Amino acid sequence: MRKLSFFDKIFFFLNILAALVLAISLLIPYVPTKLLSSLSIVSLVVPFTVIVNLIFVFYWLLKRKRNFLLSGFLLLLWYIMLGPFYQFSSNENRMDVDSDKSLSLMTFNARGFNELKQLNSNNIENQIYDFVTKKNPDIVCFQETYYAMKRNNALNQYDYKFVDFIYGKYHGKVIQSVYSKFPILKIDSIPFPNSSNNAIYVDVLYQKDTIRIYNLHLQSFRIVPGLRTVQNQESAKLLKKSQSVMLKQYEQASLIREDMNSVNYNKIVVGDFNNTQYSNVYQVIKGEMKDSYLEKGKGFGRTYDLLKFPLRIDYILVDPEFEVLSHQNFDVRLSDHYPIMATLRLKSHQ
Incomplete structure (x- = not known):
């Protein structure tokens, strides 16, 4: 060999x-963040890292060098x-499903229904209402809900709702909400210490079964996705801030997991x-x-753009007793995030 x-x-x-x-x-997902907080930021750049390693594999293959084995392995x-960040349409969505036995969510x-006018449009609120009405999921969960939704009659096709503003506008907290066609038996919040973010949950009566639905909004990095933002921040400060956010997220995830285990x-x-x-x-x-995307999704599963690269940071996770029948990503510019929807069925209802 040369x-x-x-x-x-x-x-x-x-x-x-x-x-x-x-x-x-490969190690980051399985090691508690508090033990590797300084390295946890790597989880945000895995898609970029994978692409770079793929480039090396193709390069060495073209050169006919065994060096491709390092990245290839x-x-x-x-x-x-860990699973892919891009999926081909190998898992076909089930379309022949009895709607009476399925649950769409x-x-x-x-982003506050554009209350702060981040998007240059005067009717984002109504566009969101129209979009949800058209897709007509059985349950819809909003993060960063518009404050007025506590009292307005929007989305009146839903008989039940929980708009949590106990930690609302006047306390600097982000508001979450759940709209449901099925009776809501219980509502509550999981407050996050020293954070403007929080989580809520509802217990829903679905065909004689009680299902708990958690609606989460974990700590944000609050970094505007632009190269100028990254360039203007000192790398040391940016790393320290990211490390702090990761630790916050880990604390919040642990609180949610504790409740889930109960x-x-x-x-x-x-x-x-x-x-x-x-x-x-995430783990x-x-x-x-x-994960509904890993079960039935396709493409990048984009829910957010970072430096114009599609990332998946919004999720629908279900217990193993659910069958995921379909997963959809929607390319609608109504926020800085993109909505997703899944259709589910309890295996006991087949």
Whole structure:
């Protein structure tokens, strides 16, 4: 075998660095964030790291060098252990489903229904109402709900709702809400210490079964997704801030998991995690639950754009007793997030 040229040696050194980052990313989801908080930020850049390692694999294959094995082996482990961030339409959505036996659920971070005019439009609120009415899910969960929704008659096709503003506008807290066609038996919040974010849950009576639905909005990094923002911040400060947010998210995820472990009936978790599926935060909440995108999604599953790259940070997770019949991502520009919807069925209702 021919020796590597000087350029190839430099390229292989860069390959080793990229492979090291990917190897670290394989550990991050399974090690508590509090133990590796300084490295947890790696979970946000896993898609970029995977793409870089793929480039190295193709390069070495074209050069007919065995060096491709380094990144190739790690990419195989990544796919098996953590799952893809892009899915081909191999898992067909079930369309032949009796609607009386299925449950459709949508989640959407609506960014206050454009209350602060982040989008240059005067009727975002009505556009959101029209969109939800058209898709007509059985249950819709909003993060960053518009304050007035506590008293207005919007979405009147839903007989039951919980708009939590106990921690609302005047206390600087983000408001969550749940709208349901099925009776809501219990409502409550899971307040997050020293944070403007929080979680709520509702117990819903669905065909004689009680289901607990958690609506989450975890700690935000509050970094406007633009290159200028990253360039203008000192890297040390940016890293320290990100580390602090990761620890907050871990604390919040642990509170949610603690509550989930105390519930005996079936659970659904939805919302804005402000983190990727490659984080320990996601793993703490998910546990043995199914991810509707990994079950029936396709494409990138984008719910947010970071530096124009599609990321998935909003989720629908369900207990194993649910069958995921379909998953949809919607390309509608009504917020900085994009809504998703899944159709489910309890296996006992088949």
